[in-house]
Amino acid sequence: MIKNKINYSQRQYVIGSIFILVAIILLIKLFIIQIVDDSYKHSSENNTLRYVTQYPQRGKIYDRNGKLLVYNDAVYDLMIIPSQAKNIDTASFCKLLNINNSTYNTYFQKAKKYSSITPSIFISQITKEEYGRIAEMLYHYPGFYFQTRSIRQYPMPIAAHTLGSIGEVTKPEMERDAYYKLGDYIGKSGIEKYYEKELRGKKGIKITVVDVHNREKERYMGGAFDTLPEPGSDIILGLDADLQTYGEYLMAGKTGSIVAIEPSTGQILAMVSSPTFDPNDLVGRGRGARYNELLNDPDKPLINRAISGTYPPGSTFKMINGLVSLESGVMTANTPYPCSGPNSSPIKCTHHHGSPVRLYDAIENSCNPYFWQAFQAMMNSHRFKDQKEAFQFWYDNVTSFGLGRACESDIPFTVSGNIPKREYYDKIYRGVWNALTIRSLSIGQGEILVTPLQLANVAAAIGNEGYFIEPHYVKNLGGASDSVIFGKHVINIKQRHFKDVKKGMQSVFEGEHGTARMSYIPGITVGGKTGTAENPHGLDHSIFMAFAPVDNPQIAIAVVVENAGFGSTWAAPIASLMIEKYIRGEITRPYLEKRVLTTNSAQ
C-alpha cells in the first residue's frame, strides 16, 4: 500500500462549512443594508436622484493696478434628462419657452442623442427675468430643471483680443479632457484659453431627491455626498487698463496695432489691434451670431494684428543692423560713411543731411547709405571666412532679439515673422550671392517680416541695453504676490554699443533733423526710431518703435498704422502720446492728440 492513501474525505465538511459560513456572512450584510439600515432606502420607488453640477465661479481677471477687467454674472441653463421627460404637454411648454414645436423637437433629439439618461442643456443662458417666469411653471414638465451658471462680463469694453472669450466645448475638446461635459464652457482664445485650467476651478455636485412631480424634495443623504465647487484662480495681468483704453481710443478708425511692454519684466502693458470689438459682444446666447458677423467683417476685427500681423520693419530695423556691425568690429560709432543723398548707390537716401555721417546722425536722419555701407563692411569683414559666415553672424545676432520665432509665453497664436536663413539664399540664388544681392536687408526691407509684438520687444531689449524678458500677459496668478517668471534672454552684443545706439535714438526726438522731432515730449527722454514699410498692396505702413525714459525705461512701445505713409506722421505721435499717458498719466499736448484723432490716416 502507498502510505498517502489515508482518507481525507472528512475534510469535505470543513470546506463545505467554510462555503456555508461565507454565504451566511454575505446574507447578514445584505440583511443589514437591505432591511435594517434605512439610509439606503431614502429614494423610494418612484424617486430619483438628480445630480446637479455646481459650476464654480470662473476666476476674475484684473489689470496691473487692480482694476477689474472680467467678472461673472449669473444666468440659468434649462436642463433636460430625456428619459425622465415623459408626458410633456409640448404645446404649452413651447409657449412657455417661446419656441416653436420643431425647435423643441430639434433640441430634444440633440439631448437624447448625447445621452437619454445623463442631463444635458436644453436651452442655455436664460436671463434672470425669464428664469422667474419659467421656473414657476416647471413642475408640470418632469425631466426638466434649472442649473445656474455664470457668464463673463466686461466692465470696460477693452482688450478683447488679449482677454479672449469662452464658448461651449466642442466634441474634440471633450475627448481631450474628460472634465468637460456637453454644454460646458471653455476658454477659446487669449487669456481665457491659455489659463483655462487656472480660471475654470473645479466643478462640484449636488445630489437631490426628486419626486414624480419633478420637485426637488431634499438633499440626498443630507448632502453627505455633495461636493462644493472650487472657484477658479483670479489672474492679475500686466496690462494697464487706462493705457489700453487710451490706445484703443487713439487707434479708433485706423488699421494697425500698438504693443507696449514693461522692459524690466516683459509684461504687456497694452496691446491694441484695430479695428477691435467689444468683448461683451461675444457673451451669452448671441455669441454665435455676433461671432459670425465679426468673422465676415472685411476689416477682420477678430484678427489680433499685434501678434499675427507681419510687416517689413523698415528703418526701425537699422538699430539692429547698426548693433550687429558694431559688434562685428568693422566699425565704431564714430566711423564716418559718405552719403550722396538721392544720388547714392546702390541705395538712395530719402533725407537731406550733411556728409559724411556717423552712427548718431545716421539714426537721427535714418540715412540709408550709411546702414548699407555698415552692412557691407560687416559682410566683407576679414574676421569671417567668407560672406556666408558673416551672414550667419548677422542671422544669429538678429534672431537673438526674439525675431523669426513665435513667442514662448502665455500669448497664444503668435506668428514667427521671418528672418531669412543662409539656406534660403543658397536656394534661390543657387549658392551665388553676396552683400549686394541681399542689400535690402540693411534697411529692414526684403524678406524680413516682424510682428508689432516683436518690434516692441526689440525696443525693450535696446532700452534694457542687451537683454529682454519673454513678453507675456500675466503678472500674478491665483492671488500669489510673486510674479510669474518667464525666460530672460541675454543678447550677445556689448552694452556700450547699445549705449551708442540709444544716444542716436534719443536724437530722433531731440536732434535738429530728428525724424520724430514733431513728437518730442517736453520733460521725458525718449529713444525711438521711425520706419516706413514698403507695402506692395497699397500705401506704405507707418511704423514706430520707442522706449522711455532713455536711462531707465519703464515702457517700450511699437506702433504700426497700416497704409498711412511715413512713420513720423502717424506712428510716432501715437507712440509719444502713449508714452506720456503712461509715464505722466496725462496729456500735455492736446494739439497732437487732436491731430491723431481727427485726421484721416489713409489719405
Added chain:
Amino acid sequence: MRSKTFIGKIDIWLFVIYLALVTIGLLSIYAAAFNADHPHIWDFSQNYGKQLVFIGVSMLVGFVILLIDAKVFNAFAYVIYGLSLLSLLLVLVIGSKISGSTSWIQLGPISFQPSEFAKFGTALALAHYLGKLDTDLTKFKTKLTAYGIVFLPMLLILAQGDAGSASVFIIFLFVLYREGMGGRILIIGLVAATLFILSLCVSKWYVMIGLAVIYAIFLLMIDRTKKNVWLLTGILIAACAFVFSVDFAFHHVLKPHQQTRINIILGKEHDIRGVGYNLNQSMIAIGSGGFSGKGYLHGTMTKYNFVPEQHTDFIFCTVGEESGFIGCFFLIALYLALMLRIIHLAERQRSPFSRIYGYGIACIFFFHFAINIGMTIGLVPVIGIPLPFLSYGGSSLMFFSMMIFVFLKQDANRMNIL
C-alpha cells in the same frame, strides 16, 4: 450494457442549477443594460443580445464536451494547461489594455481573456498531477510542484497588472488541503490574511512591534527548549518578512487605483465621488431594494445607470435592487447549492482526477462568488472579477461553462472507471 445516453447519466441537479444561473444572468444583464431604443432581448447590437449569443456558444461547446471521451481531459490536462500559459504569455506581447490592465487578446471582433482560460487549465493540471497514483503530498518535492502549477499562471497574470484575476488562484490552497496538505496551511493562510490586512491598515512598524510582543509572551509561556525557541524565532522572522513584502507590494506592485480601492474598504480614505463612488452607488442600489425589491425592470438606480459597470462586475446590484433580500437570498442559496453539489459529486468519484478537478472548480466558483458579492456590498475591496454565469462577458461565461460541462462528463462517466 447500459442503453442510456449520456443525457440520462449527467447529474440533472447540477445542470438545472447551471441553467438557472445563466438565465438569471441574462435577465439581469437585460435589466442593467436595457436600452429603450432596442427593447428586444435578441437585439445583437446590445449587450443582452450578445450575452444570448455567448450562452448559445457556451451550450454548444458544452454539448461537444459531453460527446468527447471523458479520459481526454485527464490525458490532455498538461496540454491544455500549457496552452493557457502560452496565451498568458501572448497577452503580455500583443494584449490590449482595458481599464488599467493588459489582459485581453483582440482577434478581429472577438476579444478573449486568457486569465479565464488559465483558471480552467490550472484546475485540470492540478487534478492531473495530484491524481496520479504515485503522488505523495507529504513529500516536499510534490508540494513544490503543486505550488508551481498554481503560482506560475498567477505570476503571469500579475505581470499583466490584473491583481484581481491573479488572486483567484490562492483558492487552490483549499484543494491542496482536501488532498492531504497539512491543516496548518489553512491556519497559516488565515494568519497571513490577518497580517496582510493589518499591515495595510496600520504602519508596518506597529505590526512588527505587536509581533514582537506576542513573540515575547509565547517565549515566556512555552517550554523553552532549544527547538521551540528556534521555531518561534523562525516564525517571527517569517511573519516580519511577510509584513515587509506586503508593504512593498502595496506601494510598488499595486497600481494607484488598486491602492485606493483597498484604502477605501479599510476606511483609510473617503472619496465618495472617486473610486468609492462605484461602491457607494452599488450599496445604495442593493440597499434600496429592501425586502422584496422594486420589481423587475423597475430599479431606478439600475435604470438610470447610477452604478458603473453594472452589467459586468456589478451585476449583483441589479438582483439586489430589483428583487430585494428575497432575491439575493435565493441567488446565494443557488450558488451555495452549486458549490455543495459539486463537492458532493466530487466525493463520489472513483477517479482522484475527477474528484480533485471537482474541488478545483467548486473553489474557483466559491472565490468569485464570495469576492464579487462581497465587493458590491462593501465587505471586500473592489476587485474586478466577474460573478460566475451572471456577469456579462464571453470569455468568463465560456470557461465557467466548460468547467461545469467537463465535470458533468467526468461524473457521468464515473462508473466506467475501475
